[in-house]
Amino acid sequence: MAIISKDEQSPYWASLKFKFGLSYIFIIAAVLLLMNTYPLMVSEDLVFRSKEASMQNSVSVMVYSLSGLDRLNEENVSDAMAVVEETGLSRILVTDSAGRVLYDTRETGSALGKYALYAELVQALMGNDVFSCSYHTGAFRSHASSPVLYQNQIIGAVYAYEYDTEQAALLEGLQSNLLRVSIGIAIAVLLLSFVLSRALTGKISKLLTAIRQVRSGAYSHRAEIRGHDEIAQIADEFNSLTDRLQVTEDTRRRFVSDASHELKTPLSAIQLLTDSILHTDNIDPETTREFVADIGAEAQRLTHITEDLLKLTRLDNDILDVPTEVDVEPVLEQVMRMASLLAQEQGVELTYRTTGRCRVLATRGEVHQVIYNLTDNAVKYSGKNGIVWVHLEEKDDQVVLTVADNGPGIPEADLPRIFERFYRVDKARSRAAGGTGLGLSIVHDTVTKRGGSVRVENRPDGGAMFTVCWPAQKGGQDA
Amino acid sequence: MKRWIVCILCIVLSVAIGYTFVGPGENREGTEYEVFFRERDLSDTHSGDALRPELVKLSDESGSQERMEQLLERLLQGPEDETLSSVIPAGTTLLSVRHNGVLATVDLSNQYSALSGVELTLADYAITQTLTQLPEVMLVKVTVRGKEIPYRSGRILSQRDILFSPKEDVVSNVEAMLYFLDEEGTFIPTMETLNLYEGDTQVSAVVRALENGPQSKELLPVIPPDFRVRAVWQVENECYVNFSSKQLESLENESDYDTMCQGLEKSLSSLETVEKVNFLIDGQFA
Numbered sequence: 001m002a003i004i005s006k007d008e009q010s011p012y013w014a015s016l017k018f019k020f021g022l023s024y025i026f027i028i029a030a031v032l033l034l035m036n037t038y039p040l041m042v043s044e045d046l047v048f049r050s051k052e053a054s055m056q057n058s059v060s061v062m063v064y065s066l067s068g069l070d071r072l073n074e075e076n077v078s079d080a081m082a083v084v085e086e087t088g089l090s091r092i093l094v095t096d097s098a099g100r101v102l103y104d105t106r107e108t109g110s111a112l113g114k115y116a117l118y119a120e121l122v123q124a125l126m127g128n129d130v131f132s133c134s135y136h137t138g139a140f141r142s143h144a145s146s147p148v149l150y151q152n153q154i155i156g157a158v159y160a161y162e163y164d165t166e167q168a169a170l171l172e173g174l175q176s177n178l179l180r181v182s183i184g185i186a187i188a189v190l191l192l193s194f195v196l197s198r199a200l201t202g203k204i205s206k207l208l209t210a211i212r213q214v215r216s217g218a219y220s221h222r223a224e225i226r227g228h229d230e231i232a233q234i235a236d237e238f239n240s241l242t243d244r245l246q247v248t249e250d251t252r253r254r255f256v257s258d259a260s261h262e263l264k265t266p267l268s269a270i271q272l273l274t275d276s277i278l279h280t281d282n283i284d285p286e287t288t289r290e291f292v293a294d295i296g297a298e299a300q301r302l303t304h305i306t307e308d309l310l311k312l313t314r315l316d317n318d319i320l321d322v323p324t325e326v327d328v329e330p331v332l333e334q335v336m337r338m339a340s341l342l343a344q345e346q347g348v349e350l351t352y353r354t355t356g357r358c359r360v361l362a363t364r365g366e367v368h369q370v371i372y373n374l375t376d377n378a379v380k381y382s383g384k385n386g387i388v389w390v391h392l393e394e395k396d397d398q399v400v401l402t403v404a405d406n407g408p409g410i411p412e413a414d415l416p417r418i419f420e421r422f423y424r425v426d427k428a429r430s431r432a433a434g435g436t437g438l439g440l441s442i443v444h445d446t447v448t449k450r451g452g453s454v455r456v457e458n459r460p461d462g463g464a465m466f467t468v469c470w471p472a473q474k475g476g477q478d479a
Numbered sequence: 480m481k482r483w484i485v486c487i488l489c490i491v492l493s494v495a496i497g498y499t500f501v502g503p504g505e506n507r508e509g510t511e512y513e514v515f516f517r518e519r520d521l522s523d524t525h526s527g528d529a530l531r532p533e534l535v536k537l538s539d540e541s542g543s544q545e546r547m548e549q550l551l552e553r554l555l556q557g558p559e560d561e562t563l564s565s566v567i568p569a570g571t572t573l574l575s576v577r578h579n580g581v582l583a584t585v586d587l588s589n590q591y592s593a594l595s596g597v598e599l600t601l602a603d604y605a606i607t608q609t610l611t612q613l614p615e616v617m618l619v620k621v622t623v624r625g626k627e628i629p630y631r632s633g634r635i636l637s638q639r640d641i642l643f644s645p646k647e648d649v650v651s652n653v654e655a656m657l658y659f660l661d662e663e664g665t666f667i668p669t670m671e672t673l674n675l676y677e678g679d680t681q682v683s684a685v686v687r688a689l690e691n692g693p694q695s696k697e698l699l700p701v702i703p704p705d706f707r708v709r710a711v712w713q714v715e716n717e718c719y720v721n722f723s724s725k726q727l728e729s730l731e732n733e734s735d736y737d738t739m740c741q742g743l744e745k746s747l748s749s750l751e752t753v754e755k756v757n758f759l760i761d762g763q764f765a
Contacts, residue, residue: 090678099600101642107680108651114642115600119521122529125597130522139648154596163648163677 017201024193032182040175044135047167052131055144055160058087059129062094062158066148072096072156074112077103093159094148099125102156116159120145124157138172140164203231210238219246251420258422262305262437266298273298301436308438311369312421315445321363323450325473328358328367328399332392335371339379348382350375352390358399360470362450370446373439374403374466380435382407382463399472404465409458418456419444443468509538512546512612514553515605516563523562528644530566530605533558543615547576547583550609566602568593574624581617582635583610592623599628607636649674653681656749657688658742659698666745667698682718682753685746686711701742703735708743709761716754718747724761 012018065080066072077094081103094103095116104110120130124145133142141163148156203225210223219242225235273291277283314320336352343350360367371390378388382405391402410418410425417423422437443466444454452470459465513532518524524531535553537546551573557565571590576583585606594602607619619636621628653673658666671694673684686708692700702708706729710721720743730736744756758765 090676097596099597106650106677108675111642113640115604115640116642117529117601117604118642118644119518119524119527119529122597122601123521126521132522137648141648161677165676 015201016204017197020200021193021197024196025189028186028189028193032186036175036178036182039178040171043171043174047135047140047171048133051133051140051142051162051164052144055089055142055162056129056131056146058089059144059146059158059160062087062092062160063146063148066094066156066158067150069148069155070150072102072148074102077156087160088162089160090163091161093121094156095121095125095159096156097125097154099157118143118145118159121157121159124159125154127154135168135171138165139168200231203227203235207231207235207238210235210242214242214245219249255421258437259309262422263302266302266305269298270295270302305436305438308436308442311442312438312445315442315449318449320449321365323361323363325359326362326364326367328360328371328392328401328470329354329356331364331367332371332390332401335368335375336390339372339375342376343379343388346379346382346386347384348379348386348388350379350388350390353392355393358392358394359473360399360450360452361473362446362470366446366450370443370468371401371403373443374401374468377435377439378403378405378407378464378466381405394472397472399470401468401470402465403468404459404463406459406461406463409462410456410464412458415456415458419454509536511536512550513609514550514558515566515608516554516558516560517566517601517605519562519564529601530608531563532608533560533563543578543613544576546613547578547610547616548573550613551576551585551606554605554609566598566605567591578616581615582620583616583618584620584622585610586622586625589624591621592628603636604641607638608641611638645677648676650677650679651675653684653750655681655685655688655746657685657693658701658745659693659695660701660738660742661698664738666701666742668745668749669693669695669698680711680713681750682711682713682747685750686720686743689742689746702739703730706730706739713753716752718753718756719759720747720756721759721762722765727760 062081062084065084066077069076069080072094073096081092081094089105092103092105093101093111093116095101099115099117099121101111101114101116104112120132120143123130124147127147129147130145131143133140135141141161143159143161145157145159147154148158206225207223210221213221222239222242223235225232273295277288277291280287332352332354336350340350375388375390379386382388387406389402389404391400391404393400414423414425418425419440421441424435424437447454447468447470450470452468454466454468456464456466511534514535515530515532517529518527518531521529535550537549541549554565555567555571555573557567567587568590570588572588574586574588576585578584591602603619603621606621610616610619617637620634621636653675655671655673656668657671658668661667671688673681673688675681675684679687689700689702690707692702692704706726707723708720709723709726710719712719727736730739740758743758747753747756
């Protein structure tokens with residue numbers, strides 16, 4: 001289990017969970033604020049407009065009832081106002097042109113005879129129709145005022161005032177309902193944001209944990225994240241990447257183990273032979289010569305292994321010579337000449353057939369290596385009186401090289417692994433034949449680095465067949 | 480950060496010390512008085528008054544005559560606040576001001592006689608409000624070159640003539656005996672002082688108080704919750720209470736109606752102006 005150091009743990013306020021939750025809360029808070037202000041503002045405005053219309057209408061009716069009077073006094077105003085129907089207004093004042101109150105609906109504390117210096121009344125006495133309304137402390141307070149004219153002369157003014165707590169109570173009820181709903185929504189949002197942010201960032205946390213586990217060397221760890229969203233997709237990609245990493249790591253370990261073993265074997269043999277020479281008294285020269293020859297053979301084998309390893313290392317690091325167009329046919333013929341000697345020694349019949357010029361983009365050495373390794377293997381594993389066929393042709397824009405034998409073939413279980421480094425079907429026989437276990441790996445890596453492919457299969461009549469395909473090149477010069 | 484806090488604290492302390500020693504409205508140099516001008520934009524007062532004062536300082540060493548003259552001169556100069564305007568016609572000069580007992584007589588130049596209607600009212604009462612601040616002045620008379628202004632001859636101006644806009648919603652109070660019920664159904668009287676808002680009558684205030692229910696948790700209301708009297712009014716010494724038949728149908732028991740009527744009658748009758756209470760249903764006598 002990887003231990004995450006404190007340095008890696010970011011503070012909570014910097015975490016994605018916090019940011020996500022906070023942004024979610026801010027958005028909802030803005031919506032709730034709007035919900036608690038805009039409807040109230042609109043409602044308030046509607047009430048203002050409604051009151052303006054109704055009060056100005058009421059004042060107009062009263063002004064009309066006073067029209068026709070050339071001069072206003074307490075008696076004629078009282079008579080005119082008695083005709084006006086109940087308006088429901090809280091207070092009505094009628095003044096003369098100087099602002100002296102001639103009529104007041106207030107039951108107690110009437111202002112008759114006083115001079116009303118209300119701003120609305122003064123505006124009306126200056127010739128303006130006025131309305132104002134305010135809402136605060138639980139009531140709508142509305143004022144309306146209009147001048148009374150006689151032959152275009154201002155002879156007085158009518159002032160109306162309304163103190164309305166009922167509509168205010170409705171508005172406050174609306175406000176408190178909205179507030180209650182908002183509080184409920186806010187609580188639900190808080191809980192939801194907590195849950196959602198955990199759900200979302202939980203996946204990311206799992207992924208992060210998995211990355212840290214793998215980083216610390218636990219290549220077998222996988223991120224278990226369900227779902228089909230982008231995070232789940234990232235987790236799947238991560239798992240695939242880790243699978244490849246696991247395979248690569250396993251291959252590396254196996255390679256190191258195999259390489260160590262392969263190198264250790266000849267070294268051990270050399271050690272044994274030299275010890276024998278050194279610790280055997282009166283050893284005869286013939287035996288010594290035999291031992292030294294064996295030491296030489298093992299040293300040569302060690303050298304071959306080292307050279308092959310170096311080749312593979314260069315291929316792994318993409319250290320490749322600049323390729324040119326190579327005509328495979330002459331290279332094939334050269335290899336056939338070399339291999340025919342070995343074939344004769346082994347009692348193997350080696351035949352080959354070419355169908356003309358086949359050009360590939362590689363180096364001559366690479367092509368030579370590929371053909372030689374495959375042919376050498378086929379000859380060694382055909383057995384006495386075996387036959388090896390080598391065929392070269394161009395087909396479907398590919399240069400196809402086929403090397404087949406009539407030997408024992410390759411067990412089906414070993415076919416998928418035949419190109420692995422140091423993999424041998426018959427270890428003892430391979431060593432005896434002087435193989436390093438790297439020949440087919442070199443063939444595979446060399447061909448694939450040049451955009452080609454290699455496959456192996458068993459022949460129906462017995463034996464193995466290797467098929468190498470290179471992309472064919474047209475024209476150019478011979479390498 | 481600490482320096483800023485210390486600076487702010489020093490400033491606050493200095494202001495507090497200065498305020499303590501100097502005080503509002505008073506300093507070692509004199510006393511502040513109000514000089515009344517007119518709101519320049521009457522539509523912007525938000526149901527306030529047309530006149531609004533500006534503060535001026537007068538030396539405490541000045542006599543009453545000198546103070547009257549200084550206040551009037553300041554009034555004639557016009558306001559410093561741009562949101563105010565002068566009520567006195569431009570070019571008006573103070574010819575004399577004298578007081579005899581509590582009456583101050585102000586004599587102004589000819590320009591003052593150009594005023595009429597509400598503008599004259601505003602000017603007269605700007606002068607009245609300004610001068611009646613002085614303890615020795617309670618009444619004001621304004622003349623033009625020693626003569627009365629013809630269309631309001633003989634009028635003495637007083638601060639009590641003015642109707643200013645009320646600052647409170649409550650315009651008066653009335654005491655009434657409200658009848659509620661105890662657990663046994665017995666009527667219990669409670670004396671309460673009821674606020675009267677603009678447009679309220681005494682009888683409507685009593686009915687509203689009964690609808691709101693008792694303040695004491697030991698008492699029960701006579702009017703059921705959510706039940707509203709349709710209308711109540713008074714003609715001379717008779718009170719009329721009108722119910723809605725639809726609302727009455729919501730009463731659970733017939734006895735609730737009787738209890739409600741009894742409670743209303745007893746409570747309304749406690750008002751001095753009410754001798755009889757009549758009940759109506761949809762405008763018809765019950």
